[in-house]
Amino acid sequence: MKNSRGTIFQQHLMTGISYMIPVVVSAGMLMGIGIMAGQSMGFDAWDGKLLQGTPNELQSFFAWMTQVAGAGMMGLMFPVFAAFLAYGIADKLALAPGFIGGLLAQKMGSGFLGAMLIGLLAGYSVKYLNEKIKIKRTFMPIKTLFIIPVATCVLVVVASRYVVGPIGQLFINAITSVINLVGQTGELAVAVVIGGAMAFDLGGPVNKTALALSMQLNTDAGISAWVPAMIGAVIPPIGIGLAVFIDKFVVRRSVFDDGLRTNGMSCFILGFMGISEGAIPFAIKDPLFMIPLNVVGSAVGAGISHIMGTYGTVGVPAAIWGWPLATNPLGWVVGVVVGSLIVCFGAIFRMNYLVKKKEKEEDVVANVVG
Template identity: 30%
Template sequence: MKNKVHEFKNHLMSGISYVLPVIIAGSLVVAVAKIVGFLFGETDLNAFADSGGMLHYAYLFEQVGWTAIGLLNIILGAYIAHSISGKPGLAAGLVGGALASSTNAGFLGAVLAGFFAGWLTNWVKNNVKLEGSFASAVPLIILPLITVGATGILMALILGQPLGWLNTTLLEWITDMTQSSTNNVVLAAILGGMIAFDMGGPVNKAAWMAGNALLISGVYLPAIMVNAAICVPPLGYGLATLVKKNNFSNELKESGKGSLIMGIIGITEGAIPFTLKSPLKLIPLNVVAGAAGSATAILLGAHDVMPPVGGVYGFFSVGSGWAYVIGILVGALIIAFGSNALVNFNDEKQVASQAEVVKSEDDIELDFDTL
């Protein structure tokens, strides 16, 4: 059972790893187009779809970004299937992801379609055999016919409508939550804590995908919450090496420089070398800091004006960008002072002890996947 869960997680993470650069690139393109619009005093570039001039070109550039963002479900479905069954699963995965978008089944539909396409492809490869001159027809004709056809039936006729309803209901519920300042802070704390929990692992990616799947539907605030929390752990440990230099080995002092840069850019994996020194103490600290940082940003008034750009420098894409930056700093400072108070990063005996404790815990699994 454990192996099956591990396989499932790996296939899902593989699909998400292919989605990441596309969503990031699309968000950046949209943000640049929006900034051009703001410089001309315009907030809605759709009004210039049929006109000429600079703002028309800004509108066209914005559409490039939205096209990239709109590929999320297609890429996710395709590369989950690819992770399971290789190239033969791509066709059905692509179709399943496209149908997840067209039926409004969304992120969940793309995930289910990808797994179904991959598993069905493996079944056909292992069980449908032809002899002689007909053998070459299996990979070229029979396999894609069965896999694409079955995935299409599953998504268009069976799962599309109920998943579309579920997706719409969840979207409405989260949209209603974002209308309440109290609910916003709670949601920010939850997403921020998830982001900081395993820094690139499945919990982190689940929160990231939640924020960016909503972004496709025009709900930007959860993505702001996620982006703020992503910066907190690496920036916090980078600052920790400056706050109390003598508490760190020379190796970690050097890692701290890289961690500062990764914090500014928005790459949580920069915190991993520090967290692994004493995970049972530092993972809870990371979660508290991520939750506090994200919640503080929202509490102070960070809000959505365009698809948000990640990293500390992404403040320009956030309404009340100063609140976004302060939230990140609050979370980072919790780690900077808290980690120095909890752990002696020069104490190799403590490091070894903590590492052994984590290895001996069967129910703790940290999978730090890099971008």
């Protein structure tokens, strides 16, 4: 019996995710090591001046590890995801258009949603052309090395430039307008929206917009917006990482597959380092549920910190060693704990529901075949 379209789509999606996970984890850990070294040695690993040369070679090395190696590798996340999503559909011929599509999704700010759409377009376009173009075996290399890769790369570039990119940018601009509008209202509303926006795309354009606005409001208007931003960034990875650890105790079974379970520990650690990208594979697997869940958890946590009067100057890091630097750090801790538990239990019960649903479908198929 053939798999449903939804099952096939999920299989393609998981192919892309499985190849992306090592990139995200390794990049995050490289940045984490550099940041931790900088904190312990009293310098900022994100300081671009350290890349231009410094008498302290060790500081220069850890800055290079953070900004060039770690952040540079993190920039490969969307190209790798889109390329191997396309690869799952149409094999090696789809790698080139998938890579260029993912790169353009990153450059044009359409995030992992744009990377997913362009990866699907690349994969199915290659599959269609490969099936429809008939050519003699003697000239097969022309088809596989020139016609299909070049044609689909051109298609992907056009679609990225005129469809996926503009739609993504329009969406980002709409979110940005909402954030800026709320920034002119009550401080609690600002904290909630900033926190939720930080968790929306986990390091993407909305996240960066919220971060920039939080810096401006914190510095220029004296509104406590920086701590909500820091809290919103760490709640999704901490909550999801925790879910992977305790799912067996909550629902008496493992509800995450081996790939996500392996990523859970690194996701948890990266969360405590202030790096939210570790949660992206989980968000991509079930975006219609996980993205709102992340946003709600982070918004609640950020709101709690504001109600409890937690304040931090711009530059206080989201990482665990930065929390004591804020006034009333208890509000920071309570906000993170509550928000993370919302994400944690939401993810567990959602995955448990999906696993049970899949088991019922398999039972129905088995009964029909039997």
